[in-house]
Amino acid sequence: MPMTSSGRLALAASPLVTGALQALQRATGLPVAMGGPVSAGSRSLVIDQLRGTATRSLQHLQVDTGAGLGGKAVALRRPSTVVDYLSAQGITHKYDRAVAPEQLRAMVALPVCVGESTRAVLYAATRDSITFGDRVLRAATAVVSRLERDIEVEEEVRRRIAAQAYVPPGEQRLAGEHLELHAELLAIADSMHDVEARARLLDVCERLRPDPDTHNTDSGDSGITLSPRELDVLRLVGAGCTNDEISAGLGLRANTVKSYLKHAMRKLDASNRIQAVNRARAAGLLAGPHD
CATH class of the missing domain: 3.30.450.40 (GAF domain)
Incomplete structure (x- = not known):
């Protein structure tokens, strides 16, 4: 449109x-x-x-x-x-x-x-x-x-995509910013009521999906790939933090935290957040000074 x-x-x-x-x-x-x-x-x-x-x-x-x-x-x-x-x-x-x-x-x-x-x-x-x-x-x-809400959402998405696209020559967006934009767009898509508009937005999200080879993700020894932000969220879940506490600690919106957690659970084939943390630990993804 x-x-x-x-x-x-x-x-x-x-x-x-x-x-x-x-x-x-x-x-x-x-x-x-x-x-x-x-x-x-x-x-x-x-x-x-x-x-x-x-x-x-x-x-x-x-x-x-x-x-x-x-x-x-x-x-x-x-x-x-x-x-x-x-x-x-x-x-x-x-x-x-x-x-x-x-x-x-x-x-x-x-x-x-x-x-x-x-x-x-x-x-x-x-x-x-x-x-x-x-x-x-x-x-x-x-x-x-x-x-009215769907119009607001679609316009906001287009503004964010335009801001991501127009980068001064010689400069690149940080990988973390790209990952956060992708997660926020997915969270926005989840809030849309119009089915066709949601499908178009999800298609855009798929095209923006970060390439694991270029965004410093971690796959441990299991072949499972999690982004740095997904790992951050899982570490804090493992420490007993609520979504609101994670949002405040990482400076993210609550819906963005939910989106990271949702995608991490899907990658780990986990049915809940605690299972996701346990599987990430078992796969060697959360080992390190922050775990």
């Missing part, structure tokens, strides 16, 4: 939005879902994805901020609903001709807000005139919250 020059994800025809619209239909039980990106500065949104519609009348519709239901949601930065779109009070009817062929009545528009900017709008709608209950609105809001 491309980035704009300002470092924002380009959400036009975004698979993140596609996944969120699918989730919105499932969570709310409403037959129609649609949405699209909001331009920088929240000047307008463009509906570029439709699900459950009968016509193409709403495809590529540009909605100005403050106009219609979606424009109202952008202006207020909160969900907006109507019981019957074409007769609703409190919204402008600038887009009635586009909505009418779909015979949509009850509708909710939900702004997708990341930081101080509104990035997209999702709609869920039905052709019946109903009042949405708390269950529907809570379910819809939960879908939007997950999408």
Whole structure:
């Protein structure tokens, strides 16, 4: 998924939005879902994805901020609903001709807000005139919250990858920094809700996976290869430290510690942290002044 020059994800025809619209239909039980990106500065949104519609009348519709239901949601930065779109009070009817062929009545528009900017709008709608209950609105809001988090995560990942890629000529990142970046990206992937976005991130992590021959790893006499940070974490586990204590002692985030421990357990074919320490010791990986 491309980035704009300002470092924002380009959400036009975004698979993140596609996944969120699918989730919105499932969570709310409403037959129609649609949405699209909001331009920088929240000047307008463009509906570029439709699900459950009968016509193409709403495809590529540009909605100005403050106009219609979606424009109202952008202006207020909160969900907006109507019981019957074409007769609703409190919204402008600038887009009635586009909505009418779909015979949509009850509708909710939900702004997708990341930081101080509104990035997209999702709609869920039905052709019946109903009042949405708390269950529907809570379910819809939960879908939007997950999408907001996934956008934040993917942008943060891309920023970190870009920072790793742009190294001044003649300089190289320290192996430890590369290993820590890799572990943190894996931890971020574990937190993502969108399946496709998580798979893309895991693919990036695989391409960034450190080469044991170039990153000063230790394989002892067993052929098992652990990175220096994985060894550090296991030594502290063996000393009885909790994850929080390890995080503070090594200056790592808690999720990064968990990621190192998880990968070490997998390499050692261990089902828990104590078993991982015991197997690492048996393999001669923890022998030394710090053990």
